[in-house]
Amino acid sequence: EAGVAQSPRYKIIEKRQSVAFWCNPISGHATLYWYQQILGQGPKLLIQFQNNGVVDDSQLPKDRFSAERLKGVDSTLKIQPAKLEDSAVYLCASSLDLMGTDTQYFGPGTRLTVL
Amino acid sequence: GNSVTQMEGPVTLSEEAFLTINCTYTATGYPSLFWYVQYPGEGLQLLLKATKADDKGSNKGFEATYRKETTSFHLEKGSVQVSDSAVYFCALRKPNTGNQFYFGTGTSLTVIP
Numbered sequence: 001e002a003g004v005a006q007s008p009r010y011k012i013i014e015k016r017q018s019v020a021f022w023c024n025p026i027s028g029h030a031t032l033y034w035y036q037q038i039l040g041q042g043p044k045l046l047i048q049f050q051n052n053g054v055v056d057d058s059q060l061p062k063d064r065f066s067a068e069r070l071k072g073v074d075s076t077l078k079i080q081p082a083k084l085e086d087s088a089v090y091l092c093a094s095s096l097d098l099m100g101t102d103t104q105y106f107g108p109g110t111r112l113t114v115l
Numbered sequence: 116g117n118s119v120t121q122m123e124g125p126v127t128l129s130e131e132a133f134l135t136i137n138c139t140y141t142a143t144g145y146p147s148l149f150w151y152v153q154y155p156g157e158g159l160q161l162l163l164k165a166t167k168a169d170d171k172g173s174n175k176g177f178e179a180t181y182r183k184e185t186t187s188f189h190l191e192k193g194s195v196q197v198s199d200s201a202v203y204f205c206a207l208r209k210p211n212t213g214n215q216f217y218f219g220t221g222t223s224l225t226v227i228p
Contacts, residue, residue: 004158033216042119042204042218043159056215091159104216106151106159 002026004107006092012113018080021110025074025094031055032069033104034077035091043091049075079112087114117142121205121219128195128226136190136222138179138205146207148172148181148188153202153221162190162203195226 005024013019025032031050035043046065047057051072060067064083069075079086089109095102122137140148150162150172163172168183177192188205205219 040220042121042206042220043216044218045215048215093159103161103164105161108158 004092004094004105006090006107006110008110009108010111010113012115013082014115015084016081018078019082019112020076020078021090021092021112023075023077023092023107025092026096026105029094029096029105030072031095031097031102032075033091033093033095034067034075035093037089037091037109039088046077082112082114084114087112117146117207117209117215117217119205119207119217119219121222123220123222125223125225128224130197130226130228131194132226134190134192134195134199134224136203136205136224138188138190138219140186140188140205140207142186142207142209144210146210148179149206149208149216150177150179150188150190151204151206151218153204155201159204195224197226197228200224200226 007022033048034046036046037043046060047067048055049069052069067077089111091109092107093104095104118141120139147166149164151159152162153159163174165172165181171180179188179190202221202223204221207217209215
């Protein structure tokens with residue numbers, strides 16, 4: 001079974017530029033998560049989807065971050081414009097069930113550096 | 116609110132030593148508790164979990180017991196190996212309302228031969 005795929009693996013941009021990350025969850029997984037992991041910290045949930053609907057985006061900085069999961073499969077996370085403090089690893093995870101009670105499977109992450 | 120506090124690292128042990136990584140939590144309701152592991156260059160993987168008080172999760176020689184009275188979920192292993200070198204994250208899942216996860220800051224473990 002293929003795991004959670006993410007691309008790109010690394011991205012370097014200058015502040016005020018835009019960037020987008022892509023995630024393809026495990027086939028059939030209903031729930032998809034985006035996390036931000038700043039160096040030396042644990043992952044922080046940015047947004048959680050059940051199919052193509054948003055369940056929780058309370059920690060998403062909506063003035064600059066946006067995410068969508070069209071058709072309830074793959075998802076994109078966008079930052080526009082980026083700030084220095086957005087430098088982090090962005091993790092995508094998915095779980096099988098709609099309620100998010102099953103095991104989360106994580107992708108390898110995208111390491112973003114904002115200069 | 117909901118939060119997880121982990122023992123700060125890094126931790127360095129000799130092979131075959133006993134490992135304990137402390138984790139305490141604050142939560143409303145009755146959370147599920149997890150340990151995730153991140154090996155160098157890889158993504159987070161579930162190591163073990165416990166869904167109710169007094170449950171013991173175990174996997175690959177690691178164990179952790181859900182202690183409601185002390186709000187703890189300490190990770191233990193009797194004899195570590197070099198291959199256990201990784202970063203370990205304690206996490207809780209907030210019950211209901213989307214089952215959001217809260218992660219600790221991670222504890223880096225290095226096992227030397």
